[in-house]
Structures are given as C-alpha cells and as structure tokens.
Amino acid sequence: MDPSLLEPSTGYIYPNEYFLQWELLIVLYPYITGLVAGAFILASLERVFKVKALWPVYRLALLSALAFMIVAPLPLLAHLGHPERSLEMFLTPHTTSAMAMFGFVYAWYLLVVLLLEVWFDYRREIVIWSQESKAPWRYVYKALTLGATDISDAAIKFDDRAGRLITIIGIPSAFLLHGYVGFIFGSVKANPWWSSVLMPVVFLFSAIVSGMAIVMLIYMVTSWIRWKPIDMACLNKLGEFLLYALIVDFSLELLDFIHRLYESEESIHILSQLITDRLFISLVILQVLMGALIPIFGLVAARFGRLPDEMRRMIYFLVGILIQVGIFSMRWNVVVGGQMFSKSLRGLTVYKVHLFGLEGLLFTIGLLLLPVVILYVLVKLLPPWIDGQEDGALAAQPH
C-alpha cells in the first residue's frame, strides 16, 4: 500500500487538504516583517516622540529594520511555485487581492521609508567618510552619497527635517506593512481560524513586541561583543515600552480568544480540538505561557523591581529571547494551525517539518541568519554607535 494512503489525519479532511500549502517559509515571512515594523516603530519613538532615553538604539533599530526588510521577501519568493513570474505582482497587480498589494507596500516601505530615512540620517557622515576613508570604501561611500555632497548647515538642517517627515510618514507605513500582513490572513472568510477583524491589529502589536525585543537583544549582544557598557536608562525604557506593547498584544489575543469562545460558531468544535490536539505546546505553552505571561512578569520585575543592574540585564535578555520564541510560535499557530483542520470542519491533518528542501528547517534557519549577516555589513558600513558622545556628534570612525 502506498504509504501516503495511511492517513495520519483524524476525522475527515477534503482530499486536497492532505498537503499543507503554506509551510515554514510563510511562518517566517510575517515573523520577519513583524521585526521590521516593530524595529522601525521603536526608532520612531526616539525620532518623533522624542524619547531621548532611546537614543543609543535609534540607529541600530533603523539598520536592524533595514536588514530584516531586505530578507523579508525571500521566504515569499522561495515558496512560490514559479518565482520567475513574481514580477507579475508588480506588473498586473489584482486590486482586490491583499497579496498583490504586497509589492507596493513593500516597495514603498523599503524605498521611500527605510532607505530614505537611513540615507538622510547618515548623509552627513557618508559625505565625510567619502572624503576621509581609504580606497575601496571611499568609492562605496561616494556612491552612497548619490551625488548629494552638500553638508552646509542649511543642508544638514534639511536632512533633519526630511528625516523627521519620513519618520512621521513611516509610522503609518509600518502599521500598514504589518497590519496588511494580518489582513492577508484575517480576510480569508473560508478559514474560521484566520477570519477575524482583530487579526491585523493582533499582528501589528505582536510585530511591535517582537521588533522591540529583537532590537533590545541586538543592542545587548552588540554591546557585549564590543565590550562597551550597556546604557541602563535606555534598556529600562526599552523594557518599559516592551511591557506596554506586550500587555496590549496579549489583551488583544485574549479578546480574540474569548470572543470566539463566546460566539461559539459552527467551527468552535474543530478549533477546540485543534488547540488541544495539535497546538497545545506551540499555543498554550510557547505562545501564551512562555511568550507572554512569563515575559510580562519578568519585565514588571526588571523594570519596577529593586534589582541589581546585572540581574536586570539577565532578565531583559531572557525575556527578549522568550518573546522571540513566543511571537514565532504565534506566527506558526496562525499559519500552520489554520491549515491543520479541514474546511469541512470534520477533521485534523498533521504537519511535519522537513529538514531539507526549500520549505525545510535548514533553509529557514539560513534565512533567519541572513539578516544577522546583512546587519553586520550594514553596521560595518554605517556604524550606529554613539558610545557616550553628544547627540549629533560624529560617533564612529569610518574605515
């Protein structure tokens, strides 16, 4: 007997539901775009809302957002049956399709928001470095100036104003970027696990949570690697905002859950079965307990408790990691969970992660490491460190 005929599913699933359509890569995609949106919103807190304590991570957050943004479309592209046709999404976008808007939202966010923001922010340094650095780098910086070499006071003032304006545009754009990812799932009326108006909002706040946490982690790790002290005021502020965002995020998810339970629609039986039989570890343990409840208590203790700094750093670090695990699990539970029950509402299927192949674990890990590499290059090219220097001073030395 064909081994594929040995049904590992329970109950009845439609024949075509045997294979999952969206696998690990599509779990990865909202996770990474979430990091982008979150990191950018963190950066804009400093820039627009003038939260001065966050100054040490402002540029780091921008570069992290850029690094993740560059990687964001790769899982999408890799999962397509015909990646060579992907340009069609730009050329003949179907206006009723949420997914078709991706190309434009992405282009807008990458080109108009992130790249411009970074460019305006670094332009003065780029111009100086293009004159002071050595041979190969010199040309890189020269190219990066795009020919705009004016660093008169008036020009710098313009840079600053332009940067602020872009950040102000960037906040709704970041909301759009990730809210729309939520909409891709939330608007599928055929799928009761996805179909929810809260989905874009939940995605947005989980994005903010994951983005802030990842910048916090990156800040701590880079400081340790560089043997520089961590600015505790900044870290505490980060922890505080993270706590607020996490509470909002968790409340929204709870609201969604209670709402479903209370409305108790036709799908409730299969969805409860889904949670207890298939998603118990990834949803109850990883997403709720380790990804939300423990971090909330940890953050309250670290931010408001009387603890030594060393202890706080430890807690922040652990919380940062737990949140990443939790948010990744949340993406998993949405994407994979939404395909593990039959649309006949009569059965559950199973999903096993493969190790190899485009949808495999190794490729996913590779894609997760890629932003780190890109960030390393970006940090080398555009050092974001301020190391105790005054606001606006030329912090790092170029190559």
Place this chain on the structure above:
Amino acid sequence: MKTGRIPQQVVVLSVIAVVVVAGFFGMRALFVPESFGKYGHYRADSVDAIRKLPIQYGGAKACAECHDEVAATKSQGFHRGVSCEVCHGPAAAHIEDPGTIKPTAPRQRELCPLCHNYSPSRPTGFPQILTAQHNPGKPCMSCHKPHDPVPPNAPKECSACHRGIWSQKLVSPHASLECSTCHEVPKEHSVDPRGFVVSKPTGNQACERCHSNAALAASAIPQVTSEHTARYLCWDCHYPHFPEGKK
C-alpha cells in the same frame, strides 16, 4: 552648493524617483501580455488555450454514430442512461482513429460491482448484489448482457434491489413478515420496476390488523387503542421496517 533654491538632496532623489517610476511603466509596457485585460483582469489568450485542450471522452452520441445497433439495444434497456465510456473508458482517440485504437471492454467482475455491489448508502431500489456471494468468480457477462442487463431470472427476493430495507427488517421485530404483508407487489415489478409500482399502505388499517387491541394476535405483539393513533399515521412515529420492539 545649492541648485537654485531646491536642496541638492531633493534633486538627486527626484531623478532616482523618475527613473524608478519610468522603469516601472517601461517594464509594464514590455512584459504585460498583450491579451491581458481584454475581458477582465486576466489573459484572454488563456481562455483559448484552455478551450483547445485535448478531449478524452468523445461522448455517447459520437459512439452511436457508428455503433447504432448497440445504441439501439441499449436505449431500450436499464442501462440507457449509462454512457458507453463509463465501461469502455475514454474513447475520443478511437473516434478519430477507429481502425487502430480500440477501447477496452471489461469482461471480468472488476467493473460492475462499482455500481452494483451492495452499499447501504445507495438509494433504495437500485439493483445491488453481495458480490462475494453472488455466483463468486463468475464473470457478470456470463449471465447479464451489459448492453441490456435484464437478469436471466427475474429476482425473486425483494432484497435484490431493496437490500438496505431488507437487512434492517431482518434484525427487527418484523423479521418474520413478508414484504407483501404490507405492500402489494405486482408480478411485473421485478422486470419493470418503474412501470409497475409497488403500493404503500395508505392508512392505519394496515398496522391495525395486528396492532389494534381488537385484533386477534399473539400476546407478544404490542397492541394499542384507537386513541393512541388519533390524528397520526402509525409510521409518523414508528419506522415500519425497523420498529422499536417491546421494551
């Protein structure tokens, strides 16, 4: 270093923006298929391509063009609604090249049970057999002509076509009753089921023959008074082929 009063940055970025936008529209002009958008947001040529896909099933009418005798036989028999290609397989290629490409003809027992093996899910009245018990090993064709599948002997048992009901009745308190106890079965029903329809009881008298407290019947048979049946037909509550039995 200002270009007029417009900041240098703006000039540079404007140029890039113009290049990007122009590139976008250039690409659109270059790569969007010509027939795209003719009728809607799709390639009109794709409709043509799909229409030109090869046909496998030629259709029963095409078969009848040549096989007129078989078609005539079949049109009078129980299999008149069964298209030739149900049993003989897709034959469009045979229609185009009748000489060399021959359709298959099932001659063993593999195909007929797909329709005629007993399944309780099949509508009642559909002729069904228990394949394992019905002349095991013998090809169906040895008794039944597929193009005019009249059984060699008219079925004697109602279970030939009504096995679902029959098998329920068999394990019910009504097991000992013949179908004809309640139904009038015309003799011709077994050869022309639609032409000679079996009657169904129309009133409670059918049941009252045994179940009325006035009836002469064994004490094991539940009996009721006429008040019990007021306004209702017996089978509004009790399924005659599988009644509840005595508690």
Place this chain on the structure above:
Amino acid sequence: MSLDKEQGPGPGIVTTAGPASTVEVDTAAMDRRQFFDLCKKALPAGMALLAAGTPISGLASAETEAAAGALPEPKMPSYAMAIDVEKCIGCGRCAAACKAENKVPPSPHYVRTWVERYVVPREGEALVDSPNAGIDGFPDQPEVDILKTFFAPKLCNQCANPPCVQVCPVGATFQTRDGVVLVDDDYCVGCRYCIQACPYGARYLHPEKLVADKCTFCYHRITQGLLPACVEVCPTEARVFGDLNSRSSPIQRVLRFNPIMSLKAELNTRPKVFYANADQEIR
C-alpha cells in the same frame, strides 16, 4: 483566435453531441466504413472550424446564427451544474473520468472532483470519508447504527462570487464571461492564496506544473457542445449540467422540482453547483 465566440455553441448546449456531428451527412446512404473515411477527412476540417470559434452547425440556434451576421451578440451562457444527492450511487465514475479527461495527477491527494460518503449514525457525529476520491468505490462499511447514509459528489462550485479570484494577486485565476472560473497555467505564480481562500477544498497545487489547479467544468468540452466528463459518465443522472440562461436546459427541471441548497451559502460565494435533495450534513 477570436474570443467573440467564447460563448461557444450558445443555448441548447447541453444536448450531448460529439465532434462527429459537425459533419452533416446522410448516413443512411453509405455503409459504416465509408462513413469512417468521411469522418477522417471531415474531422480535421471540423476541428479547424471549431478552433476558429465557429459554433457547431448542428447545435447553433437561430440566435447564434443571427450573430454570425455580426448583429446583437447572443446571450452568454451561464454554465451550472446540479447534483441530485438522492440519485448518486457512489460509483465514483465521475471522479475517475475527471482524472482521465483532465490529466489530474493519479495521487489520491490531488482531485478536481470527488465523492464523499456520509453515514449519519443514530447517535453522534456523521462519519464522512472519500477513499481515493471514491474512484475505487467504498469497500469498508463503518460499524455503526445507521440513521441514514448517502453519497455527495463534490467539485469546484464555480462561484459567481469566487473568493479565489478575489485573492489571486496577478489575475491568473479568473472568471470567464460565461461564468466559469479558470486558472491560467502560464501566468499563475504558485502562491497558493487561492487554495487557502477556497472554502470547498476544490483547489490543489499541481505537483508538476507548480500552479493552482481545479475543475474547469471541462471548459474545453462544454464550449464544443460536449458535457463535462463527470456528467457524461454519471450513470444515474445524479449530475446534470446546463445553461442557466437557457430555458430549455435540463438543469432547469432539476432546479424547478427539487429543494435546492448551496454549500456554505453563508459565505456568499453564490455557487453555480446546486445540490438537490441534499442533507445539511453535507458541507
């Protein structure tokens, strides 16, 4: 090829007719062999005519013929299918014919149409199965106390308001002007959003072509006046195909005389596959 005649042979389409009927000859005057020869000669010509979008002469109604004079365009057909659940015997010939006609991968996990068996027990949830889409029949019988049991063929519902078309990012799945939802193999990027959006599980990713695939109502057949393969082989007329815009289409009788339901009507997809005498368990 001109698409002006996309509506094919026009009303009355549902009466089955093979390509051979494109040639009108007095068959009584010749023997079969001669007839074959004539067919062999005439068929390519007939096919060429078809390819040019000419309506099949034997089927063309007065309306279509008027249109040949380039006057008012005849009414587009609106193709639809009715499924009478009470007539389905669960033989699975539809699912088998579909695989053969449309070169659907043989694996049981890729199907354009399939037959489900419902066994509603006296107590508890209905048991549903569809082993190999019903192609090999339903050999195993669940051991339950049956209240009722029946078969239900499933396929793409050809929604008038198709969620799959709505979500397709590039316009690779679309609704033709005669209401059939198709997939453009050469344009689909394989993102699978349409598969997620389909409430009926009617779509799959073709394992070789890596594009979305689904029932086309046998568009290549119906536009030539043939029936969809599943309807052609259905031995009990449980599947009836027709044109909603034609008053003399067999589907009209099914719709008139039977209680009709649509699957998942609450989703407002407005299916053009209608279920007659169907139980609420079917979903």
